[in-house]
Amino acid sequence: MNIGIIGCGAISGQYMIGFSKCKENLNVLACADQDYEKSNSFAKEHKILSLSVEDLLLHSEIDIVVNLTPPSSHFDISYKSLRNGKHVFSEKPVALSTDQGKKLLNQMKLNNLYLYSAPDTFLGPAFIKAKDLVFSEKIGEIIGGSVSFATHGVEGWHPNPEFYYKKGGGPLYDMGPYYLTALIKILGPVVEVISFSQKTFGNRQVDNPNIKYNNIEVDVDTHYIALLKFQSGVVVDFQISFDIWKPYDPKLEFYGKISSIKFADPNNYDGEISIFNKEKYEWENVYSPPNKDNNYYRGLGVIQMIKDISENNVNKNDLLIPFHVLEVMNAIDSYDQEGKWSILEQQF
Ligand SMILES: NC(=O)c1ccc[n+]([C@@H]2O[C@H](COP(=O)([O-])OP(=O)(O)OC[C@H]3O[C@@H](n4cnc5c(N)ncnc54)[C@H](O)[C@@H]3O)[C@@H](O)[C@H]2O)c1
Structure with missing residues (x-):
């Protein structure tokens, strides 16, 4: 083609x-x-x-x-x-x-x-392996999950960072699709959300001399904490931020009745997977990429x-996932902050 x-x-x-x-x-x-x-x-x-x-x-x-x-x-x-x-x-x-x-x-x-x-990272070996493990006997019925992604934005590395701070940008719409797609592929559709967000910095300084502008006015929220309730009843905490100075490793974890599993960063095609070993009482690596150089690309x-x-x-159902992700992001972004759960209309 x-x-x-x-x-x-x-x-x-x-x-x-x-x-x-x-x-x-x-x-x-x-x-x-x-x-x-x-x-x-x-x-x-x-x-x-x-x-x-x-x-x-x-x-x-x-x-x-x-x-x-x-x-x-x-x-x-x-x-x-x-x-x-x-x-x-x-x-x-x-x-x-x-x-x-x-x-x-x-x-x-x-x-x-x-x-x-996009994202298509779920086609990479780490997600396929982790998904198989979730649906094996090793984790048991999922009762919870946790997501966090935090950096101090993209102006430090992107050659044209402005759009990340305009409508359609921000951590939710930029990085959210990776984490939400992974969650939805494991847990099914989201039915309710509760969310709090803020724009911590009104302006972003750009120091790269190759970029024509040195200041970006921020139009969108850049720090979100949400709870997502899935159709299965599982509730996942979801933090996604461009405002945190000390970034930490991205987290995508699921908690089952038998054990817990740490997925690889769904922003990448490959990465480490760990399962909690109850006997040793520590996380145990169960998968590492065979090739340390990232062998997968967009x-x-x-x-x-x-x-x-x-x-x-x-797969006609898979075609709807990006649209459901969009619906969830819009619900998180437009949450009315009155302390009530926002019920999704389930349009996709
Ligand atoms: N840069 C990354 O690491 C990265 C990673 C994953 C996904 N993405 C996604 O890829 C997309 C592009 O990101 P990028 O980093 O390449 O941005 P970029 O700004 O470097 O490139 C975008 C290009 O699109 C052109 N463009 C803008 N509007 C257009 C229009 N209406 N018609 C034709 N051309 C138009 C611009 O001139 C520019 O060359 C975004 O959605 C981003 O979220 C980027």
Whole structure:
């Protein structure tokens, strides 16, 4: 299948590395970016066509648009792609509002197309292994879980950090999809949330001399603590923050009637897994990546999508997960803070 990439920024090169590992039925034909210079240099580096966004969306030979634009453009690019008869793989979040999510799903069904969305890290070996362990006899019935992700934001490393502090950014919409997707894949749908959030810093200082601006006005909340209640009755505490100076290791843990399990960071494709050993009364490593260098790159989800479509094996329930993640993030973000549980409408 022929791919057209829209958005030739920081993450696009990682996708190309991932694609280069797939030898079957995947050909990156063209790229586009609203910044023509970026598109031209990406095209030159990877020996592909550089087109305008409009021309790429109309190109008759492109089957899948890989949408690597910032969150505020995800809906627009994905919607136009579906309307033009292209399948879509979108970076996360899949859209910003539930309404946009519904429009994407309707357009997908109307044109008999598929929209997959990041994250795709659950396709990596660590999540597959951990999921098998959860559903084995080793952990027992899950009674709880805990998530935390904390850094002091992205301005220290990202070449264009502004969008992380605008609508669709912030830790919830940027990192939330990794953790929420993992939780939902293990525990099923979320039915209620309670949440508290704040914007601790109104401005972010950018010290990188290669970036044209040195100050970002923060429009979104950047520190969240929520409780998520799943259909199964399990309640998970969920902390996600760009405001914590001393970052700690990302945490994704599940507590069962028999034991507890620490997952690898779902922001990565591979990593360590531990189970609590009751006899020794300590965490015991049960899985380490065979290759210490990260051998996995973005793009696994696109490769899986091509395989699923080619084999007529698309899982219709999985297609809804990014939309349910969006619904949960919106519920966390818009929580009324009156101390009541916010009941989800379960639209996806
Ligand atoms: N950088 C990372 O480490 C990383 C990791 C995982 C996922 N992501 C996700 O990937 C997406 C892109 O992130 P990035 O870091 O590459 O950002 P970036 O700012 O480096 O690149 C985005 C590119 O999209 C272009 N663009 C913006 N709006 C456009 C539009 N309407 N039409 C065409 N082009 C447009 C910009 O000119 C830019 O070149 C985001 O959703 C982000 O959350 C990024």
